[in-house]
Amino acid sequence: DVKVTQSSRYLVKRTGEKVFLECVQDMDHENMFWYRQDPGLGLRLIYFSYDVKMKEKGDIPEGYSVSREKKERFSLILESASTNQTSMYLCASRPTGLTVQPQHFGDGTRLSIL
Amino acid sequence: AQKITQTQPGMFVQEKEAVTLDCTYDTSDPSYGLFWYKQPSSGEMIFLIYQGSYDQQNATEGRYSLNFQKARKSANLVISASQLGDSAMYFCAMRELVSGGYQKVTFGTGTKLQVIP
Numbered sequence: 001d002v003k004v005t006q007s008s009r010y011l012v013k014r015t016g017e018k019v020f021l022e023c024v025q026d027m028d029h030e031n032m033f034w035y036r037q038d039p040g041l042g043l044r045l046i047y048f049s050y051d052v053k054m055k056e057k058g059d060i061p062e063g064y065s066v067s068r069e070k071k072e073r074f075s076l077i078l079e080s081a082s083t084n085q086t087s088m089y090l091c092a093s094r095p096t097g098l099t100v101q102p103q104h105f106g107d108g109t110r111l112s113i114l
Numbered sequence: 115a116q117k118i119t120q121t122q123p124g125m126f127v128q129e130k131e132a133v134t135l136d137c138t139y140d141t142s143d144p145s146y147g148l149f150w151y152k153q154p155s156s157g158e159m160i161f162l163i164y165q166g167s168y169d170q171q172n173a174t175e176g177r178y179s180l181n182f183q184k185a186r187k188s189a190n191l192v193i194s195a196s197q198l199g200d201s202a203m204y205f206c207a208m209r210e211l212v213s214g215g216y217q218k219v220t221f222g223t224g225t226k227l228q229v230i231p
Contacts, residue, residue, distance in 0.1 A: 031217055040123070042205060042223035050216045059220065090159070096217065102149055102161035103207075103219060 003027075006091050006106035014114055019078040021109050023091030030096040032074035033103065034058075034066065036087040043090060049074055050096070081113045117141065118208050120222035127196045128230050134181070135191040135225045137206030147209040148189040150180070153224075154202040162204075165189055193227075201229045 007022035025032065031050050035043040045058030047066040055066050063085060067075040078085055088110050092103040119138045127133035139148065150162040165173045165180045173180040181190040193200055206222040
């Protein structure tokens, strides 16, 4: 079974801090994604990556950056955390190809910015 | 512009009845794919069903079926014989190729389904 692991289930940080959310997958998937989930807004795509060191902006990239130095690891960085970044963050991975293969999700990180 | 639209924030259905959850989409990629996921209160994302843009037949997986109307750009999920365990959030998602040939997957806002005994 594919395993997508997010480093923290719950995280509390202060305004202005630099925050790192880590995601690791064990199935050699080329594509990895970061979403935030908010009530009434569904899952919104922040950034995605299709290969090592490659990244693309999603629909709401402002205030975030990402890093993919190794194929299995995709990090989301909040450069200077703000209270409006309090949310549930979900990481997902998927192989390349126009196939039925769905995304595999981590358990999520509930981030609170105080 | 919204790529995936789910117009029903919440739905109720009687146990053992069928229910349809709506999803419309917009893309210029001819080779897109559509997914439905279930998210129970525990938070995990569970893949339910997939429909490719070139698939001739509507997808089915057990009690789940997808009513795919390509010309209308709709991909509604039909759950037959609802069970109490079906109470959850349901998300429609679309995989498409964007400029540069990269795969992007976007989600709708979700529908909260509650099954009434």
